[in-house]
Amino acid sequence: xxxxxxxxxxxxxxxxxxxxxxxxxxxxxxxxxxxxxxxxxxxxxxxxxxxxxxxxxxxxxxxxxxxxxxxxxxxxxxxxxxxxxxxxxxxxxxxxxxxxxxxxxxxxxxxxxxxxxx
Numbered sequence: 001x002x003x004x005x006x007x008x009x010x011x012x013x014x015x016x017x018x019x020x021x022x023x024x025x026x027x028x029x030x031x032x033x034x035x036x037x038x039x040x041x042x043x044x045x046x047x048x049x050x051x052x053x054x055x056x057x058x059x060x061x062x063x064x065x066x067x068x069x070x071x072x073x074x075x076x077x078x079x080x081x082x083x084x085x086x087x088x089x090x091x092x093x094x095x096x097x098x099x100x101x102x103x104x105x106x107x108x109x110x111x112x113x114x115x116x117x118x
Contacts, residue, residue, distance in 0.1 A: 003063055004056035004070070011055060015048020016091065023092040027099030038096055045088035053080045 022041035026034045053076050060070040 002060060004060040007056040007059045008052040011052035012045075012048050015045045015052075018048075019045035019088065019092050020095045023095040024099040027096050028103055034096075038092060041092040041096075042085060042088045045092060046084045049084040049088065050077075050080045053077050 019041040022037055022044060026037035026041065029037060057070065057072065057077065060066060063070075
């Protein structure tokens with residue numbers, strides 16, 4: 001694993017954990033705060049992707065005798081800034097929908113009438 005990956009994966013992983021926790025929390029809220037919390041989740045994942053790429057290239061370029069791949073033309077960094085919100089939004093939306101379905105199914109089980117109550 002090169003220095004780029006050693007920085008990118010932990011940074012992105014921390015952002016994904018934070019984003020998943022926020023998206024799961026948003027699934028149990030009412031509409032206005034759902035939107036705000038889900039937006040914060042998408043931002044957290046997107047920002048961690050951006051920082052991971054930025055810091056990863058920085059650490060890769062600062063090593064002794066870096067390879068030519070360490071000096072990219074900036075496409076990865078530009079792509080993470082411009083389009084990093086797309087996978088962030090998709091991942092957070094999946095966690096949000098999973099939490100929403102789970103909470104509804106759990107609510108139905110609690111409110112289901114029992115046969116012993118007759």
